Amino acid sequence: MTTSTDQELLSITLADGARRLRDGSVTSRQLTQAFLDRINATDEEVHVFVTVTGETALAEAAAADDLLARGDATAPLTGLPIALKDVLMTKGVRTTAGSRMLDNLVPPYDATVVSRLRDAGAISVGKTNMDEFAMGSSTEHSAWFPTANPWDLERVPGGSSGGSAAAVAAQQCIASLGSDTGGSIRQPASFCGVVGLKPTYGRVSRYGLIAFASSLDQIGPFTRTVEDAALLLQAIAGPDPLDSTCYDEPVPDFSAQLDRGLDGLKVAAPQEFFGDGMDDDVAATIEASLDLLAANGAVIDRSPSMPSVPMALPVYYILAPSECSANLARFDGVKYGYGARGGESMWSDMEATRQHGFGREVKRRILLGAYALSAGYYDAYYLQAQKVRTLIRREFDRVFAEHDVIVAPTAPTVAFKQGEITDPYQMYLNDIYTIPANIAGLPAISIPGGFGADGMPVGLQFVGQRLDETTLLGVANAYEQIARWPTTPSSNVGST
Numbered sequence: 297m298t299t300s301t302d303q304e305l306l307s308i309t310l311a312d313g314a315r316r317l318r319d320g321s322v323t324s325r326q327l328t329q330a331f332l333d334r335i336n337a338t339d340e341e342v343h344v345f346v347t348v349t350g351e352t353a354l355a356e357a358a359a360a361d362d363l364l365a366r367g368d369a370t371a372p373l374t375g376l377p378i379a380l381k382d383v384l385m386t387k388g389v390r391t392t393a394g395s396r397m398l399d400n401l402v403p404p405y406d407a408t409v410v411s412r413l414r415d416a417g418a419i420s421v422g423k424t425n426m427d428e429f430a431m432g433s434s435t436e437h438s439a440w441f442p443t444a445n446p447w448d449l450e451r452v453p454g455g456s457s458g459g460s461a462a463a464v465a466a467q468q469c470i471a472s473l474g475s476d477t478g479g480s481i482r483q484p485a486s487f488c489g490v491v492g493l494k495p496t497y498g499r500v501s502r503y504g505l506i507a508f509a510s511s512l513d514q515i516g517p518f519t520r521t522v523e524d525a526a527l528l529l530q531a532i533a534g535p536d537p538l539d540s541t542c543y544d545e546p547v548p549d550f551s552a553q554l555d556r557g558l559d560g561l562k563v564a565a566p567q568e569f570f571g572d573g574m575d576d577d578v579a580a581t582i583e584a585s586l587d588l589l590a591a592n593g594a595v596i597d598r599s600p601s602m603p604s605v606p607m608a609l610p611v612y613y614i615l616a617p618s619e620c621s622a623n624l625a626r627f628d629g630v631k632y633g634y635g636a637r638g639g640e641s642m643w644s645d646m647e648a649t650r651q652h653g654f655g656r657e658v659k660r661r662i663l664l665g666a667y668a669l670s671a672g673y674y675d676a677y678y679l680q681a682q683k684v685r686t687l688i689r690r691e692f693d694r695v696f697a698e699h700d701v702i703v704a705p706t707a708p709t710v711a712f713k714q715g716e717i718t719d720p721y722q723m724y725l726n727d728i729y730t731i732p733a734n735i736a737g738l739p740a741i742s743i744p745g746g747f748g749a750d751g752m753p754v755g756l757q758f759v760g761q762r763l764d765e766t767t768l769l770g771v772a773n774a775y776e777q778i779a780r781w782p783t784t785p786s787s788n789v790g791s792t
């Protein structure tokens with residue numbers, strides 16, 4: 297049973313938590329224990345955590361309390377409990393990427409984002425469930441179990457970072473990290489009514505992220521507020537000698553424009569993001585959000601056209617599988633992870649390893665990718681997709697020459713029922729509005745934008761210019777402050 301004081305602690309933000317830890321009105325141990333209790337009370341229903349690291353979390357909380365008591369807590373996130381998608385390497389803590397292939401992987405090192413969060417003082421309560429190797433949009437395709445949506449347990453939380461989104465919505469932690477290759481942060485954020493940010497490609501180090509599609513993958517935060525997303529991004533962003541794809545530029549103050557407001561803001565609403573394919577309830581909710589933006593000083597321009605944007609989804613389903621077929625070649629059962637043994641030869645053991653270690657969707661992607669890259673097809677598929685990718689990038693450049701941000705829906709529907717989508721192509725369509733930003737490498741955020749059918753959350757997406765997360769966060773914060781949508785389910789998960 298949750299007491300009202302616990303209830304108040306569970307809805308805390310990173311910003312509030314940091315203040316309250318410093319003024320002594322709460323301790324990190326109280327906070328961490330409250331979230332661990334909440335995980336205990338709710339995870340039978342929501343199924344978020346592959347691994348809970350309660351003991352180390354409490355030990356780290358005690359250490360944080362000592363620092364706080366001495367006035368030595370200089371790190372900004374000192375003592376604040378967060379969760380990590382199970383695709384991020386964590387030293388000494390099992391890391392599975394939702395796959396049988398990595399059932400027994402206990403990494404000997406931390407991903408850069410993990411060590412940066414530790415340096416910033418944050419405490420991890422555990423590793424969250426995901427679609428296998430981050431391929432999926434529903435978190436039904438984990439090798440372990442499906443995760444539920446805290447707003448309606450019969451529905452999916454979105455994916456592939458569904459565990460990290462559900463953890464924040466179910467109040468099992470204050471914030472979390474996910475990864476976004478084609479929408480895997482923003483779409484689950486939309487389905488679970490929380491904030492999800494995909495930074496600019498190259499803004500955050502991917503060292504220690506189990507790679508899916510290396511020209512698209514980015515790590516980013518799930519939070520309850522835009523202000524918190526800025527704080528978490530601040531902690532993880534910046535150059536890393538261990539990831540040569542990271543920008544070398546100094547990291548700006550991402551909170552600098554949180555109070556910028558909407559006055560005179562030039563917002564593009566390109567036609568291709570508002571065509572057929574969106575459910576009526578989502579369309580109505582997004583329209584209401586555009587009206588709200590306009591009523592508060594933004595100038596909405598619906599005239600831009602981006603004719604190549606509808607090709608982003610097919611381009612993605614050539615490029616991402618191609619890159620995944622190369623990245624996943626390393627899982628051969630020889631050095632680490634699951635390995636079949638005792639066959640006739642090394643080759644038959646490798647075949648058996650991949651046959652049994654990977655799930656159906658992962659195998660489908662590897663096959664698609666190997667086909668697109670094979671001699672005779674490379675020019676027609678992979679090379680052609682790269683050319684269209686360039687066209688899409690240029691269309692974004694053209695729109696941003698005259699506008700500050702782009703506004704769009706995050707997903708075409710609200711969260712669907714578990715088991716409802718069985719056709720892979722239907723599943724892929726979830727990402728029609730999120731994939732373009734990945735293709736162009738641009739920062740994009742999904743924030744709560746209202747409610748659609750059956751009271752389910754609808755996400756509103758903003759896309760920003762390359763490396764301009766500061767403006768993006770400012771605009772998102774302005775909308776959030778005006779709209780003030782609730783970010784926790786009214787249904788009381790775990791109240792019994």
Ligand code: GLN
Pocket residue numbers: 430431432433455456475476477478479480481508616724727
């Ligand atoms: N749903 C998309 C896919 O299945 C995107 C996944 C992701 O962003 N990791 O590939």
